[in-house]
Amino acid sequence: MSSVELKSIVKKYGEVTAVASIDLSVESGEFVTLLGPSGCGKTTTLRMVAGFIRPTSGTLSIGDVDMTGVPPHQRTVGLVFQNYALFPHMTVRKNVEFGLKMQKVLTSERGPRVQEALELVQLEALGERMPAELSGGQQQRVALARALVIRPDVLLLDEPFGALDKQLRDHMRVELRELQQKLKISTLFVTHDQDEALSMSDRIVVMSEGKVSQVGKPTEIYEKPQTRFVADFIGRSNILVGKVESKGKTINAEGLILPNKGNVVAGAEGISVMIRPECVEITQSGSKATSTSADVKGKVTASIYLGSIVQYSVQINKGPNLVVTQNNTGSENLKNLTVGDDVDVSFPDSAIYILPG
Amino acid sequence: MSSQEHYGSRLPYKFLIGVVTLVIFFLEAPLIILVIQSFTAESYLSFPPPSYGIRWYKEVLTSEDWLNSISLSLTIAAIVTPLSLVLGTMAAFALDRGPKKLKNGLQTIMIAPMVLPHIVLGLGLFKMALQLDIDDSMLAYIPAHLTITIPFVVISVGASLQTFEQSLEEAARSLGANRFWAVWYITLPIIRPALIAGGIFSFIISFDEFIITFFLTTFQRTLPIEMFSTLMYQVKPSIAAVSTLTLAVTAFLTAMLILRGQVTSGDKVIK
Ligand SMILES: Nc1ncnc2c1ncn2[C@@H]1O[C@H](COP(=O)(O)OP(=O)(O)OP(=O)(O)O)[C@@H](O)[C@H]1O
Ligand SMILES: [Mg+2]
Numbered sequence: 001m002s003s004v005e006l007k008s009i010v011k012k013y014g015e016v017t018a019v020a021s022i023d024l025s026v027e028s029g030e031f032v033t034l035l036g037p038s039g040c041g042k043t044t045t046l047r048m049v050a051g052f053i054r055p056t057s058g059t060l061s062i063g064d065v066d067m068t069g070v071p072p073h074q075r076t077v078g079l080v081f082q083n084y085a086l087f088p089h090m091t092v093r094k095n096v097e098f099g100l101k102m103q104k105v106l107t108s109e110r111g112p113r114v115q116e117a118l119e120l121v122q123l124e125a126l127g128e129r130m131p132a133e134l135s136g137g138q139q140q141r142v143a144l145a146r147a148l149v150i151r152p153d154v155l156l157l158d159e160p161f162g163a164l165d166k167q168l169r170d171h172m173r174v175e176l177r178e179l180q181q182k183l184k185i186s187t188l189f190v191t192h193d194q195d196e197a198l199s200m201s202d203r204i205v206v207m208s209e210g211k212v213s214q215v216g217k218p219t220e221i222y223e224k225p226q227t228r229f230v231a232d233f234i235g236r237s238n239i240l241v242g243k244v245e246s247k248g249k250t251i252n253a254e255g256l257i258l259p260n261k262g263n264v265v266a267g268a269e270g271i272s273v274m275i276r277p278e279c280v281e282i283t284q285s286g287s288k289a290t291s292t293s294a295d296v297k298g299k300v301t302a303s304i305y306l307g308s309i310v311q312y313s314v315q316i317n318k319g320p321n322l323v324v325t326q327n328n329t330g331s332e333n334l335k336n337l338t339v340g341d342d343v344d345v346s347f348p349d350s351a352i353y354i355l356p357g
Numbered sequence: 358m359s360s361q362e363h364y365g366s367r368l369p370y371k372f373l374i375g376v377v378t379l380v381i382f383f384l385e386a387p388l389i390i391l392v393i394q395s396f397t398a399e400s401y402l403s404f405p406p407p408s409y410g411i412r413w414y415k416e417v418l419t420s421e422d423w424l425n426s427i428s429l430s431l432t433i434a435a436i437v438t439p440l441s442l443v444l445g446t447m448a449a450f451a452l453d454r455g456p457k458k459l460k461n462g463l464q465t466i467m468i469a470p471m472v473l474p475h476i477v478l479g480l481g482l483f484k485m486a487l488q489l490d491i492d493d494s495m496l497a498y499i500p501a502h503l504t505i506t507i508p509f510v511v512i513s514v515g516a517s518l519q520t521f522e523q524s525l526e527e528a529a530r531s532l533g534a535n536r537f538w539a540v541w542y543i544t545l546p547i548i549r550p551a552l553i554a555g556g557i558f559s560f561i562i563s564f565d566e567f568i569i570t571f572f573l574t575t576f577q578r579t580l581p582i583e584m585f586s587t588l589m590y591q592v593k594p595s596i597a598a599v600s601t602l603t604l605a606v607t608a609f610l611t612a613m614l615i616l617r618g619q620v621t622s623g624d625k626v627i628k
Contacts, residue, residue: 050527050531051530051531052527052530071530071535072527072530072531073530073531073532073533073534073535073539075531076533077531078531079527079528079531081524081527081528083522083524085522085524085525085527085528086528087525087528087529087543087547088525088547089546089547098529098532098534098542099532099533102529102532102533102534102538103532103533146528146532147531147532150532150533
């Protein structure tokens with residue numbers, strides 16, 4: 001059973017197309033993330049699921065029931081906003097109780113359910129506080145409890161951690177994912193933060209300019225991007241343009257000769273080859289006897305220290321410029337690399353990924 | 358203390374205090390004199406009164422003419438205030454939520470009665486009341502008063518809606534409240550200070566209204582009209598007593614408004 005299903009959903013504002021035909025489904029208990037750059041239509045899509053925006057065309061069903069024209073209050077969706085949108089004039093308890101009151105749940109039943117929801121987010125001690133008396137993280141949790149208490153068919157979150165600092169964001173990420181798995185609640189999560197998407201989701205829907213670029217598990221999205229856009233957007237990547245040479249045995253990617261492991265037909269041109277920077281190894285030339293598959297040499301042209309990793313730009317001899325990242329393990333070899341150094345470059349065959357199409 | 362020192366010379370500061378004191382004195386002095394005079398025990402107005410008493414208050418509160426007019430004014434204000442609040446709030450919502458293109462034009466039209474000369478407004482309303490044969494009745498006073506009280510509600514509620522976070526209403530709607538209940542349970546309580554201000558303004562304006570009502574009355578007399586016609590042929594201390602009573606009501610409501618303003622500017626939420 002799908003919790004949410006969007007079929008050919010389009011939203012136009014006059015001339016502006018915010019969402020250009022989207023197909024999307026969230027299966028029961030699944031955590032799906034809409035990921036994409038600013039303005040790609042994530043919020044619009046989410047608000048159509050919530051019922052605040054009516055699609056220009058297409059159909060939308062929640063729990064296998066057609067909901068395309070149904071107003072928000074008649075859909076059972078739990079919505080969490082980036083700014084929390086807690087009711088400032090009500091205590092935490094009243095905030096959480098509000099949905100039950102609107103759904104005409106008996107007063108006697110409300111108390112225990114509110115309590116249960118507050119316990120879920122570990123806020124049972126703060127029920128009598130006003131929202132203004134809570135920290136950002138606590139407010140976020142109240143918003144979550146308020147959305148969950150109505151036992152929604154689907155939980156919708158629009159960049160819910162956008163207003164939190166990095167540490168709290170990382171913490172809430174884990175907490176939300178645990179809660180979601182515990183409750184087995186279908187969730188549609190919107191973010192433009194790829195770390196968030198990769199770490200929390202069962203599936204990621206990468207959007208670009210109102211369209212779906214790729215749908216897949218986090219590993220598929222990261223390791224096997226289907227389009228140039230996804231490869232560029234997710235993580236750092238080297239994308240080289242190449243052509244098949246030597247009767248189909250090798251690919252010449254901007255001067256870098258790679259084995260044709262994808263078995264692209266001989267003579268093919270303009271193929272995109274992706275090599276993730278973290279898969280590339282560089283060592284000072286002659287520092288140790290390396291026997292690499294690709295015997296490649298280059299020169300460091302830039303080095304950026306990022307704490308846990310160091311990012312280098314390496315100009316391959318008679319080849320392209322590669323971005324290379326190395327884990328900062330404190331090794332002397334790494335520390336000694338500076339701009340202008342000659343390096344041996346190596347990467348396993350498995351690091352070479354040929355984009356389809 | 359330190360802020361004075363910042364400005365170097367103390368002279369401009371003292372000068373300012375002097376001016377403010379003078380202004381306050383000229384504004385308030387007539388009122389203070391009036392209030393003191395109202396407590397005279399004599400049968401004529403004088404300042405300071407030779408002897409004090411509440412004779413004129415007794416007279417006012419037992420005179421049928423005065424009581425009738427007070428009661429008429431209170432009744433009108435009591436009907437006008439809730440109507441003005443409901444209609445003004447609905448108009449403010451329409452302006453806030455409706456098409457942005459129409460907003461400026463409609464707002465100007467709605468606010469116009471506030472700045473239009475009341476004498477012109479009164480004349481127009483008088484003509485209309487005659488036509489409809491409703492002059493000298495509640496049916497005329499109430500709509501007439503509403504034309505000048507509603508703009509105040511539109512302005513105060515409108516200003517407050519402008520800063521209102523609409524995602525709160527959306528949150529309520531996603532939790533199962535339809536548009537009406539979302540506004541009822543969330544928006545209205547949050548903009549309550551503006552509603553109270555609009556209500557108090559409406560009451561005071563209706564209670565004080567003279568010019569427009571004057572056009573519409575023949576035999577009936579609201580309090581301001583009764584005061585005016587009493588003054589036309591005699592100046593008795595009863596006028597001072599009535600004025601003081603009116604002043605007290607207005608001052609009380611205004612004080613409530615100011616106190617409310619302080620209470621609701623965040624303190625209430627934080628406690
Ligand atoms: N009410 C509207 N009228 C006209 N255009 C709109 C409206 N709402 C959104 N758009 C346009 O639709 C596109 C998608 O907007 P949307 O808010 O869904 O983006 P988003 O992916 O959520 O971006 P962000 O990450 O910045 O929040 C944008 O180009 C936006 O300008
Ligand atoms: Mg958005």
